[in-house]
Amino acid sequence: MLDTAASPADSAPGATWTRKDLLDTDTLTRAEIDLVLETARGMREVRSRPVSKVSTLRGVTVATLFYEQSTRTRASFEVAAKALGADVVNLTASGSSVEKGETLIDTVRTLEAIGADIIVMRHSRSGAPYLAARHTAASIVNGGDGTHAHPTQALLDLYTMVERLGSLEGRKVVIVGDVLHSRVARSNAWTLLRYGADVVFCGPATLLPRSFVPSVDGRACSISTDLDSAIEGADVVMALRMQKERQQRGLIPSIREYIANYQINAARLARARQGALLMHPGPMNEGIEVSPDVAHGAQSLVEEQVANGVAVRMALLYLIAARSRT
Amino acid sequence: MERILIRGGRVLDPSRSLDMTADVLVADGVVAEIREGINPAGARIIEAADCVVAPGFVDLHAHLREPGYEQKGTVRTETTAALRGGFTTVCAMPNTRPAPDCGPVLESIRDIYAREALVRVLPIGCITRGREGKELAELAELAAGGVVAFSDDGSPVADPRLMRNALALAGALGLPVSEHCDSPEMHAGGAMNEGAVSERLGLSGQPSAAEAAAIARNIELAAATGGRLHIAHVTTERGVELVAEARRRGLPVTCEVTPSHLFLTEDAVAGTGDEPAYDTSAKINPPLRTETDRRALLAALNAGLIDAIATDHAPHAIEEKLVEFEAAAFGISCFESAVSTLLTLVYRGELRLERMVEALTTAPVRCFGLAQRVPGIGTLEPGVARDVVVLDPRTATIVDPERWASKGKNTPLAGRELKGVVRAVIFEGTLAWEREAAHV
Missing domain, CATH: 3.20.20.140 (Metal-dependent hydrolases)
Known part of the structure; x- marks a missing residue:
């Protein structure tokens, strides 16, 4: 067991982790999410010690397999794995056999044969971790797949919000920007709805879903193209990264117009509830989706998100490695 | 040339608005006759009761x-x-x-x-x-x-x-x-x-x-x-x-x-x-x-x-x-x-x-x-038609692409139970394929 005071079994009675893989947040139960957050609290405590490492996962090999560039997610997983005493192998698509045409299935099987117990994977194609998970006995942790899901980001965001706000029941969370192409928005919606929050997707009509929004127990996300009214009374405002190529693809007239209508700045944030929290999954385009003063202002949780990310990923790696195989 | 009698099926030929229970005789490379009670000597018999016989x-x-x-x-x-x-x-x-x-x-x-x-x-x-x-x-x-x-x-x-x-x-x-x-x-x-x-x-x-x-x-x-x-x-x-x-x-x-x-x-x-x-x-x-x-x-x-x-x-x-x-x-x-x-x-x-x-x-x-x-395709017209298919709508089958002749096993239906199979196929007047009972 984990050598911290907060043992997950004590604090979340009844809940156990049985999943081999973490692919998205959509099928996670409230009890499973509670368990992740509770375990993460213990991990934060470990991180706050003078020697912030334990040897719980000694002998466990975690491979990071990144087909898409990432600094914080990959580094966060690596730090998390090492903080638990795991061995870490890092692979990127460039400079590996992937460039020589190796298929995803062959790559994950090779990693499994090398001895990887957990493969943290990022891929530009939606659903890729699902394919990998079906073809390896190793655990797959989705570190972001295409425009589909980013479950560890959603769980660290949820952790950060719960730490700040306590219960999320009835809290208003406005997610702003390119929701349609955002794996962060979708995965966040599932966990937030399960915690009783009111979730609003806000952005230009071309960057919002038209036929599908996440819903849990009959409660669905709402949709708005008008940020100034959507942001009113918000407890949390989450700005999404705006990719400049959306303009080239004709999805928005210009970045300038996007800024005018959707940038989170001091004036807009003032329309939210007083002291509302500003979040961003990073990396930020300061001056585009968020103004620099707000990005680094008192309401910004951006750095806290990153710090919490390590604890939440430690929790997930721990739960998956120690899962009960029923 | 082999003579084939498809006996007692529901004969469906939309090209001639034909829908009747009858026997179909294939002889000399063509559909020779469609009527009830054909009794040729030495023909190979395909029992087609409960089956559909079509072009x-x-x-x-x-x-x-x-x-x-x-x-x-x-x-x-x-x-x-x-x-x-x-x-x-x-x-x-x-x-x-x-x-x-x-x-x-x-x-x-x-x-x-x-x-x-x-x-x-x-x-x-x-x-x-x-x-x-x-x-x-x-x-x-x-x-x-x-x-x-x-x-x-x-x-x-x-x-x-x-x-x-x-x-x-x-x-x-x-x-x-x-x-x-x-x-x-x-x-x-x-x-x-x-x-x-x-x-x-x-x-x-x-x-x-x-x-x-x-x-x-x-x-x-x-x-x-x-x-x-x-x-x-x-x-x-x-x-x-x-x-x-x-x-x-x-x-x-x-x-x-x-x-x-x-x-x-x-x-x-x-x-x-x-x-x-x-x-x-x-x-x-x-x-x-x-x-x-x-x-x-x-x-x-x-x-x-x-x-x-x-x-x-x-x-x-x-x-x-x-x-x-x-x-x-x-x-x-x-x-x-x-x-x-x-x-x-x-x-x-x-x-x-x-x-x-x-x-x-x-x-x-x-x-x-x-x-x-290509005269004679898509019809059972006697004298010209050369291709006949016999369908068994009652037999259930589980889709198993591993048994297919096609190199392509790519189907979302693998493992699904479907109702109805092809019993026999006559091509150019000869019995080209017949589903064996063992295959069912």
Whole structure:
């Protein structure tokens, strides 16, 4: 067991982790999410010690397999794995056999044969971790797949919000920007709805879903193209990264117009509830989706998100490695 | 020559509005007689009580892969699959390498058919050189070489002026243009239907408007030129409405639908489990659509507005499907499941049996005007008909692509129980395939 005071079994009675893989947040139960957050609290405590490492996962090999560039997610997983005493192998698509045409299935099987117990994977194609998970006995942790899901980001965001706000029941969370192409928005919606929050997707009509929004127990996300009214009374405002190529693809007239209508700045944030929290999954385009003063202002949780990310990923790696195989 | 008696089946020949319980005698290479109580000496007997006896099926749209893509299928493997599926005449799409865009290439491909095919294969020629959509193919030379239609297959002709000229020239040659109606410029190469499932799964989508807009454009071009337009695999409710309007205007527009689009919806991509399956075997172009679309297709097929059922049989090598969804090849292998799929729809009361048989026989013959070219196909007319299929609608079967003759095992139906099988197939007057009892 984990050598911290907060043992997950004590604090979340009844809940156990049985999943081999973490692919998205959509099928996670409230009890499973509670368990992740509770375990993460213990991990934060470990991180706050003078020697912030334990040897719980000694002998466990975690491979990071990144087909898409990432600094914080990959580094966060690596730090998390090492903080638990795991061995870490890092692979990127460039400079590996992937460039020589190796298929995803062959790559994950090779990693499994090398001895990887957990493969943290990022891929530009939606659903890729699902394919990998079906073809390896190793655990797959989705570190972001295409425009589909980013479950560890959603769980660290949820952790950060719960730490700040306590219960999320009835809290208003406005997610702003390119929701349609955002794996962060979708995965966040599932966990937030399960915690009783009111979730609003806000952005230009071309960057919002038209036929599908996440819903849990009959409660669905709402949709708005008008940020100034959507942001009113918000407890949390989450700005999404705006990719400049959306303009080239004709999805928005210009970045300038996007800024005018959707940038989170001091004036807009003032329309939210007083002291509302500003979040961003990073990396930020300061001056585009968020103004620099707000990005680094008192309401910004951006750095806290990153710090919490390590604890939440430690929790997930721990739960998956120690899962009960029923 | 062997004499075959198919005894006591329900004989359905929509070409002559025939629907009766009778015996069918095949002798001297043709259907010799259809009546009750035939008692020939020394004939091989096929007991067909509870079975349906129909003309051999005619498929307007299939991919045989040879030459060029033999890892997916060969003329021999895929025509074996066609035969077992009840298809005795198959129109082969020109997406081979090389593609039949001129006489000599067509001739070399027809040589392969003559040597390897186990059923009648009729070639479809390219609309444009190399199917690149830039310059017209040698249409008259291809017509002289025996093509039954023109198509660039999965590459819609984007340039409206080129399409207009193709329809005019093909029309003058008396041949239809079979067009995959899509507006790729409207989407970013969508991997599935654009809608609730694509948004849930984070996959790029093809909006149904992309099909409807292309159908509307091509209907106008057919009207402007007098050319004959055949709309390949219509998939949307709106597409069907546009065809209905063209019919009311009296335009020479025909269309086909695939068993896959009649049986499945976009939900097949997500699968039935809690977690999305990203099932690449359900990736097909045009994509599986919504339940509303599927019902509209069935209604239009039952009403005769959709003329024909065509398989769009598209075998792929396994490694082309065992990849990330958006990287996977489009297409479903379905020669050997098509009839079971359709008979299941009949069993469920969603499709009329008479219409199903018509849409696989006399209707496709009409669409491509095949009757003059190949007398006796799509009919049981004594003295001329040479192909007969015997269907057993009562026998259940579990789809097992590992037992298929086709090289393509790519089907989203693997493991599904379907109702109805092909019992026997007579091709060119001889018993070419019979399902053994052990196979059941």
